[in-house]
Amino acid sequence: MFTLLAVHYDDCIPGWNTVREAIPYHVIVLMVEGTATYTINGVTHRVEAGDLLVIPKGTVRAGSNTEAPHRKYTVLFNLIDDANADAQLLLPSHFMRMKISNYEYVLKRFSRLFQERWEGKPYHESICLGILIELLGVAKREPISPAVEPIKFYLARKIHLELQTHYRESIQISELAKLIGRSPNYTIAMFKKALGMTPIEYVHQLRVQEASSLLLESTMSVTEISDYLGFYDTSHFYRVFKKMMKESPSAYITNRKGC
Template sequence: MFQLMSVNFDDYIPNWRTQLETIAYNVLVVVRAGKVRYEINGEEVIAEKEDVLFIPQSTRRSGGNWNDTPHQKHTILFTLDRQEPTGIPFLDAGQFMKFNLTHIQYAYRRCERLYEEMRGGKSYRTMICQGIMQELIGMLARELEKTELAPSKRNYADTIKSYLLEHYRESIEIDALARLIHRSPSYAAALFKEVHGQSPIRYMHQLRVQEACSLLIHSDMSITHIADYLGYYDTSYFYRMFKKHTGFSPSDYVQQHNLL
């Protein structure tokens, strides 16, 4: 079904851009941080943190950093056997799509594994890569099959999410989030989990850990300083949260990154 061409991880590349061309392959883009600007068949598309794009073969496409600010994203280039349908509606339609995945952190980890496998030379690499790719495509197809949420619910959840994106380094209370949408704390927490697949507090920790990953690699801040900067005044608690979300301690994460 799929023929993988390449898997890339763009890690805050200065002056990143792709020329305007009609592409002869499909592209799956998973944005981890920042924003990226695309021109898709003459229309501007801005993709930001947690967005997933499907750019089909034969699209007229160019891309670049948004406002000259580097970003972080995974890109997967692949072709399809066009002699028979795949059974995946968005692939068979061959139209540009922009997604939001409920389990975006899991998608990040699968992209990381796919990137590592594609770069390595271990046995059964092709089989493993095909399996990961099929899982990612299946996740996207399943997301599109979900019953559409009422617009009011989506708006409430997005209001809370926007607040968390702006204030994740601060102390966050469910009561304060509930006041944003003039609903009860239990309703606010349940609604956010329904839309985004996790509680608001877990999402706050997720944002903090993502920022910690970036600071560990791209700054000279100490682990204690990073923990304090992100609102973790107990460094041991920061260690626990970091390992819970990444599977590594902060120092092990740096070591693993340096090995890539």
């Protein structure tokens, strides 16, 4: 199957560049923020946030920052057994670049892969391999799935940034629609197609992510966390948290603190 060589998260590295060479491994990249320039077999590509790249072994590749540093995940891997037909099916024969339709989900999988590799807990090798295979499957399937038009991805990204900044506030779909000059129904459908969830579901995801940290690392009560994160009331917070985490806030604390 595959052997994982490295997983990197480039976080705004000044002067980032890679030398021009025929790479001795396969690479899969997710651009998270900003832009970068890749030269692939002599052709220059401007890679933007939301782009997924798969670069096969032997490709002549070079890369550098554009206007400013960027953020991206990079995974290096190789094929152990060239005769493995299943593994060969997952590997493209040529360079692939695509906009990912379910970007938030794919971003979470890259993040989990990086975390598992970095922490090195028991069985992390199997978990990392499973995530890598999933990401390669997503990359092979994406070109035959309905594409997200560039304008829709741009508008979804605009809302995405707005929600990241104001997720603790009351979210009105009508205001998000005004932000991009579209109708509320269009706004919901477009965002879901681009990111795989509605704006409200994304806000809940952000709130629950922060709640998970606050429950374990702060002295705030469940009611205080609920109010702080902008939920209607504590019971609403409980319902949303349990739906996403598959356990209640109190069970979440008990299972992780062992108390």
